[in-house]
Amino acid sequence: MDDRRHSVLVVGATGTQGSAAVRGLLSRGHRVRALTREPARARRLTEMGAEVAVGDLGDPAAVEAALDGMTAVFAVPLREPGDDAAELRNSAFLIEAAKRSGVRHFVQTSVAGTGQLSRMPRWGSGHWNEEYWETKHRIEEAVRGGGLPAYTILKPSFLMENLIPPKAPLMFPELARDEIVTAVGRHVRVQMISAGDVAAFAAAALERPDRFSGQSIELAAEALTMHEVAAAIAAVTQRTVRAVSLTARQAVAAGRPEAVVRGEEWLNEVGYHASIDALASYGVALTGFRKWAETHRAVLGQAVG
Numbered sequence: 001m002d003d004r005r006h007s008v009l010v011v012g013a014t015g016t017q018g019s020a021a022v023r024g025l026l027s028r029g030h031r032v033r034a035l036t037r038e039p040a041r042a043r044r045l046t047e048m049g050a051e052v053a054v055g056d057l058g059d060p061a062a063v064e065a066a067l068d069g070m071t072a073v074f075a076v077p078l079r080e081p082g083d084d085a086a087e088l089r090n091s092a093f094l095i096e097a098a099k100r101s102g103v104r105h106f107v108q109t110s111v112a113g114t115g116q117l118s119r120m121p122r123w124g125s126g127h128w129n130e131e132y133w134e135t136k137h138r139i140e141e142a143v144r145g146g147g148l149p150a151y152t153i154l155k156p157s158f159l160m161e162n163l164i165p166p167k168a169p170l171m172f173p174e175l176a177r178d179e180i181v182t183a184v185g186r187h188v189r190v191q192m193i194s195a196g197d198v199a200a201f202a203a204a205a206l207e208r209p210d211r212f213s214g215q216s217i218e219l220a221a222e223a224l225t226m227h228e229v230a231a232a233i234a235a236v237t238q239r240t241v242r243a244v245s246l247t248a249r250q251a252v253a254a255g256r257p258e259a260v261v262r263g264e265e266w267l268n269e270v271g272y273h274a275s276i277d278a279l280a281s282y283g284v285a286l287t288g289f290r291k292w293a294e295t296h297r298a299v300l301g302q303a304v305g
């Protein structure tokens with residue numbers, strides 16, 4: 001077997017980043033095992049050629065069985081409703097178990113902006129969801145200190161897939177009436193990346209460990225205002241879509257969940273700062289929002305209006 005062909009356990013395989021990773025890795029000839037708690041959700045993945053491992057990340061025996069024979073892992077950090085400690089605990093177990101079972105390369109996704117948390121404006125005031133950021137940071141540290149032969153940490157900015165189901169009805173419910181209503185400032189540019197590009201970086205990391213091993217890489221393809229996002233969706237779907245910028249107080253009064261509005265304030269005041277130009281050195285093509293929207297025209301068309 002070609003040394004660069006991996007057998008990859010994909011965590012979160014039925015979700016946004018995981019399903020893109022399954023698709024991307026299979027298309028490049030890797031063997032993929034998709035972890036899911038509900039095999040019926042993975043039917044499309046098996047049709048594409050993935051194996052399925054049924055199990056919960058919180059079940060050590062299931063995780064160990066899923067890792068059997070795997071040479072690589074694509075890991076997504078997953079929150080557990082009602083158990084704040086589970087995301088870190090499950091990630092730490094996965095890292096340990098992967099090392100024990102002989103995984104050669106561990107690709108962990110996180111989020112852009114985790115370094116130097118104490119330098120984040122308003123850090124320590126309780127204004128931001130500090131537990132969110134601390135957990136991601138600690139998972140990254142567990143990967144770095146995990147004694148794995150090779151690791152790569154991919155840190156996405158805002159995922160473009162937030163604008164399509166299943167995320168859009170929660171994050172942008174007004175899209176259903178052709179509006180993107182947020183507390184993101186009218187002139188604020190939000191760095192974004194597609195799940196497909198995260199997957200492309202993961203495949204490149206596994207195939208070119210000399211370049212990617214030990215790297216922590218913040219990912220963004222471009223930075224757009226919400227008005228530019230709305231204009232691109234409008235152009236692609238041939239509908240009139242507009243962005244509405246509210247103050248945080250107006251957004252909460254309009255019924256947007258407070259946690260979501262806090263995240264939008266974070267985009268205004270802190271934001272993602274990936275070095276987009278520097279990403280070119282990895283040799284992975286980046287997908288701009290307009291091109292991503294064209295690829296997702298059908299599902300965007302269903303999401304709007």
Ligand SMILES: NC(=O)c1ccc[n+]([C@@H]2O[C@H](COP(=O)([O-])OP(=O)(O)OC[C@H]3O[C@@H](n4cnc5c(N)ncnc54)[C@H](OP(=O)(O)O)[C@@H]3O)[C@@H](O)[C@H]2O)c1
Pocket residue numbers: 011012013014015016017018035036037038041055056057058076077078079080110111112156157158159162
């Ligand atoms: N959205 C953004 O803009 C953004 C940006 C940067 C980082 N992130 C981070 O990305 C992560 C979420 O990634 P995502 O959006 O790709 O995930 P997602 O779409 O929410 O998918 C999660 C998948 O994980 C599986 N899952 C959930 N709990 C599990 C458990 N206990 N055991 C096994 N499988 C489990 C579920 O599959 P089954 O039901 O089939 O088991 C689900 O399909 C979060 O940590 C978030 O902070 C998000």
